[in-house]
Amino acid sequence: MAKFAGAFRVGAAHTERIIVSVLSRIELYHVAVPLPTPFRPAWIPGLPQTHNRFDLLRLVTDDGVEGWSAGPAMGGERRGLGDLLGPYLLGLDPTDIETVQQRLREMSYLGLRNAWIEPAFWDIKAKLAGLPLYRLLGGEDQPIRLYASTGQLRGPAARVEEVARRADEGFRSVKLRVHADSLEEDIAQVEAVTKAFGDRIRIGVDANQGWRVTAVAKAPLWDRVRARRFADACADLGVAWLEEPLAMDDYDGLAELTAAAKLPITGGELHTAGWPELRMMIHRRCYDVFQPDAMFTGGVAQTLQVIEECRAHGLRYTPHTWTNGIGFAVNLHLMAVGGDPDGFLEYPLDPPSWTPRFRDAILTEPFNHDRGTLSLPTGPGLGFTIDRSALRRWGRRTSVITAGRLALRTLRDKGPRVAAELARTRRHTAGPRSTP
Missing domain, CATH: 3.30.390.10 (Enolase-like, N-terminal domain)
Incomplete structure (x- = not known):
């Protein structure tokens, strides 16, 4: 174990x-x-x-x-x-x-x-x-590779410019957001970015269908057919992973898509039932890569159980981190303990509004990246002040x-x-x- x-x-x-x-x-x-x-x-x-x-x-x-x-x-x-x-x-x-x-x-x-x-x-x-904390749990002190996680929607040209800035800052992996009304618009954004950077930047895509919110405005609703068509298009474009392409409780649909897709399907960030639900999803292979966020999915202890179960079933783990500076710190420690050795940790970054300065505003030292990597905290506990x-x-x-x-x-x-x-x-x- x-x-x-x-x-x-x-x-x-x-x-x-x-x-x-x-x-x-x-x-x-x-x-x-x-x-x-x-x-x-x-x-x-x-x-x-x-x-x-x-x-x-x-x-x-x-x-x-x-x-x-x-x-x-x-x-x-x-x-x-x-x-x-x-x-x-x-x-x-x-x-x-x-x-x-x-x-x-x-x-x-x-x-x-x-x-x-x-x-x-x-x-x-x-x-x-x-x-x-990562040392207490048996993790090793080594730099963590990061992927720049975008947060807002942008058109193809604006997204290409954004990814170019992240590349200049040293990131070698970026996650895009797609949320257009039509499948064609979503594919057009991904195609523009992969054509510009696909040979030198690892690109992931988040469909944000896991926990759809319509309280303020309408949001596109994907069915299994659209999810499969988009997954196929992403695979053909060389996308590294597709995140949450279906509702998080569509267990049958997720397992079916994950088995059929030509690229890794990922998710699991907001399953507030925690370990019991995620264990069931691991056994059903609803995702290739599980991304529980400890701040929602049962805390550190239950995330450790998820990591163990993923390893036992030949699946991978890398956490969701888009909350605040403290939430990022918790998941950083867990990444150091059980993260996919070939993976990258999510690094929320969408200037000018979402940067370490504002994400980590109440910490004496924000978690600033260094050319797309991050050194682990050395202080006791979660390692921040x-x-x-x-x-x-x-x-x-x-x-x-x-x-x-x-x-x-x-x-x-x-x-x-x-x-x-x-x-x-x-x-x-x-x-x-x-x-x-």
């Missing part, structure tokens, strides 16, 4: 577990970083995105170790999440990932799937070990949860008798704390 299998299970539930640290404080922030010009994502037609928005999580142990994570946000849709996190997470051993996964599963019974929370615990776990001044400028703290605050809220909401009963139950469940 994979070399990191043991690392995932280290510290799983034992009858005599030594706990040296517990989670004592949870903070949530809503961050809105203004973009220099509106960004119009191909995956949400008609939406001019004016800010890079995300919810930021800060975990603090009783001995002061911090863990960070961030989930993409449209607005204040997670307002009130702190009321749920406190009872489920406070007091946990932050290195006990198995229990963290179970608590997040329990929260999902209410319809709230928040996989993006889990990487903050891995941040703490790796910091306590004094290692970058939060820029506190940037956080004060663009972030608003929405929740603070501690044991004392939680006790007061429980007393207010449930009354002294029930609050005392809950406190006794929690103390009994936690048991005595031991040290080495």
Whole structure:
């Protein structure tokens, strides 16, 4: 099995577990970083995105170790999440990932799937070990090759100019976006780029059909016939891969297309059911290359399971990373652990609005590429530092949860008798704390 299998299970539930640290404080922030010009994502037609928005999580142990994570946000849709996190997470051993996964599963019974929370615990776990996360999981320190991932729609001439700029910057792989009403328009864009660069740049294409959004404007809907015709055209043009050409739950169609296509079919970025669904899709060979984003698809632990299963079935893994700087960091570490050795990592880049400066705005050091490659972080944990001044400028703290605050809220909401009963139950469940 994979070399990191043991690392995932280290510290799983034992009858005599030594706990040296517990989670004592949870903070949530809503961050809105203004973009220099509106960004119009191909995956949400008609939406001019004016800010890079995300919810930021800060975990603090009783001995002061911090863990960070961030989930993409449209607005204040997670307002009130702190009321749920406190009872489920406070007091946990932050290195006990198995229990963290179970608590997040329990929260999902209410319809709230928040996989993006889990990487903050891995941040703490790796910091306590004094290692970058990828090293904790058995990965090696070597440069990661990147593909420049475009985000907006452009016509053939404009796309050729864009790819020329990426080539000048050192990228040797680029992903295009197609989302036109007609098949012919989509093929024309790909044909223009492959004719100009196909002999020196590895070109992928994302159809963004996996999770079609029509809330703002109409979006093209591909059926299996169109997906097959486009896949055949891409193969004839020398395209390296085709991403999400059908709805992500069209399992039969994806398996059929993947078996028949003359180029690799990829996808899997937004399967929020996580490991159970992705395992089924691996067994059905719905994709040649699986691209789960840990911030959506079950967190780090479940992504490690996906990587193992892909290896066992002769399939490849390379993650989706288009969220924010912290989400990029999490998936960067996972790429270093189990990524396709012949593959490239997605590097979101669509100037002037979507660049490392704005994607990674609250980090002291953005993840800037060097001629299409990126060195792995060397610091412990996820390997970044939060820029506190940037956080004060663009972030608003929405929740603070501690044991004392939680006790007061429980007393207010449930009354002294029930609050005392809950406190006794929690103390009994936690048991005595031991040290080495």
